[in-house]
Amino acid sequence: MKSIHDLLGEHPFFEGLPPESLDLIAGCGVNVHFREDQHIIDENAPADHFWVVRTGRVALEINTPRKGLQTIQTIGPGGLLGVSWLIPPHRWTFGASAVAPTSAIEIDAACLRGKCEADHDLGYELMKRFAVVVRDRLQATRLQLTDLYGSYAS
Amino acid sequence: MAAMRLETAPAQTGPMVPVMYEVLSRRRDLDDTFTLELAPVDSAIETPTMGQFNMLWAFGIGEAPISLAAIEDGRLFHTIRAVGSVTNALCAMSVGDHVGVRGPYGTGWDLQGAAGKDILVMAGGLGLAPVQPIITELFANREEYGRAALLMGARSPDALLYRDELEAWRARLDIEVEVTVDSAAPDWRGDVGVVTTLLPRVPFDPPTTRAFVCGPEVMMRFGARDLSELGVPLEEIFVSLERNMHCAVGHCGHCQLGAEFVCKDGPVLPWTVAEPLLRIRER
The missing domain is CATH 3.40.50.80 (Nucleotide-binding domain of ferredoxin-NADP reductase (FNR) module)
Incomplete structure (x- = not known):
């Protein structure tokens, strides 16, 4: 059976991290499984974990006045669920539910924040990697906001 | 001078002259999007290659460039979103209606x-x-x-x-x-x-x-x-x-x-x- 260290090492987000860094992160992680439709995150709840998605699919959701619950993004294998744990006030901005059976590594946020404070090299490396995730999501959101397909005729 | 009878008028040809096609079927793909299946009434345009487009005429209204969605045995399939006067008219066509086709035009996909x-x-x-x-x-x-x-x-x-x-x-x-x-x-x-x-x-x-x-x-x-x-x-x-x-x-x-x-x-x-x-x- 693969260790948390091994599983993290196979995930694209952690690609190229030295083994000692993976060890530190793995020390904050456990394997978790979510069944289909299982609720994972409540909007505005404390962001005390994040998840390294290995298999399955998770939907980020927001409740809207007219349309009700809307999925604004899905996160699949190779993705990360949750960035709010990194930035004060450490509360979730959106809800999340599994839309398919999902396996992930759950990382304890306080544990990893503490290790990043103690080891700034690790903290800076992770911050750079999370910045890419945040940039990609910001770009995707901007594209979605432009309603690209609505104006596209044949 | 005697007026020329329409049916005896010489056929016009040239790059700006459409070829007459008939609507064989019309499929609603989305609320505002339809696929027309067109067959030549008489002569046909050259066989298009994938990625090219045709100019489709809604007679009396105008023409619009529409990509080729499929071709089967000389029948053309064009998927059209109703976004303007011409495409609205094309999307509103019924089986048996006539469409003018100019083309094919442009470069295609090199698969x-x-x-x-x-x-x-x-x-x-x-x-x-x-x-x-x-x-x-x-x-x-x-x-x-x-x-x-x-x-x-x-x-x-x-x-x-x-x-x-x-x-x-x-x-x-x-x-x-x-x-x-x-x-x-x-x-x-x-x-x-x-x-x-x-x-x-x-x-x-x-x-x-x-x-x-x-x-x-x-x-x-x-x-x-x-x-x-x-x-x-x-x-x-x-x-x-x-x-x-x-x-x-x-x-x-x-x-x-x-x-x-x-x-x-x-x-x-x-x-x-x-x-x-x-x-x-x-x-």
């Missing part, structure tokens, strides 16, 4: 030149229509190509074009089909996000991949950028431009971008040519 390569097709919105012939050709000669994938993006699940075909293609085991939408209700079990987020899902070898990208220009820019970052050679990324095409033969200049006329030098262009053109702002 045959990609024999042995991995094939990646990225489509957004109605951009699935012009790349549909690529999928058909892939299935017809599947053994000639490496791995194949179709990545499709749409505004919402209700706005997915060719849903039946997508499901049929996905059921085949020799092509990867991934679909994503910009937003959805929780009953949608598929992906939500921009189409480029699907790229890591599908296996392909970037240096030996040819990519065909068709959709809104912003989507194509981001798609080509991500493909390039993954290692797909720029000259192996092909996009289909859509500009304000009027004459379709490079005379009127409405579709001119830099030194290129999209109607005759395009619409299909390699990214090496298209990228600087897409940086030109339309006025």
Whole structure:
């Protein structure tokens, strides 16, 4: 059976991290499984974990006045669920539910924040990697906001 | 001078003269989008190649450039979104109505030149229509190509074009089909996000991949950028431009971008040519 260290090492987000860094992160992680439709995150709840998605699919959701619950993004294998744990006030901005059976590594946020404070090299490396995730999501959101397909005729 | 009787008037030919076609069928694809199946009434236009477009005439109203969605035994299939007077008239046509067809025009997708390569097709919105012939050709000669994938993006699940075909293609085991939408209700079990987020899902070898990208220009820019970052050679990324095409033969200049006329030098262009053109702002 693969260790948390091994599983993290196979995930694209952690690609190229030295083994000692993976060890530190793995020390904050456990394997978790979510069944289909299982609720994972409540909007505005404390962001005390994040998840390294290995298999399955998770939907980020927001409740809207007219349309009700809307999925604004899905996160699949190779993705990360949750960035709010990194930035004060450490509360979730959106809800999340599994839309398919999902396996992930759950990382304890306080544990990893503490290790990043103690080891700034690790903290800076992770911050750079999370910045890419945040940039990609910001770009995707901007594209979605432009309603690209609505104006596209044949 | 005696008036010339219409039925004895000499037939007009030339690049600006449409050929008469009849509507054989009309399929509603989306609320505002229809596919017309057209058969020649008498003579036919030259056989189009995949990626080319025709000018379709709604008589008495005008004409519009419409990509070829399929061709079967000389019958043309055009998928049209009703967004203006001409396309509204075309979409409102009934079986038996007549449509004028000029064409085919422009450059097409070079799939045959990609024999042995991995094939990646990225489509957004109605951009699935012009790349549909690529999928058909892939299935017809599947053994000639490496791995194949179709990545499709749409505004919402209700706005997915060719849903039946997508499901049929996905059921085949020799092509990867991934679909994503910009937003959805929780009953949608598929992906939500921009189409480029699907790229890591599908296996392909970037240096030996040819990519065909068709959709809104912003989507194509981001798609080509991500493909390039993954290692797909720029000259192996092909996009289909859509500009304000009027004459379709490079005379009127409405579709001119830099030194290129999209109607005759395009619409299909390699990214090496298209990228600087897409940086030109339309006025």
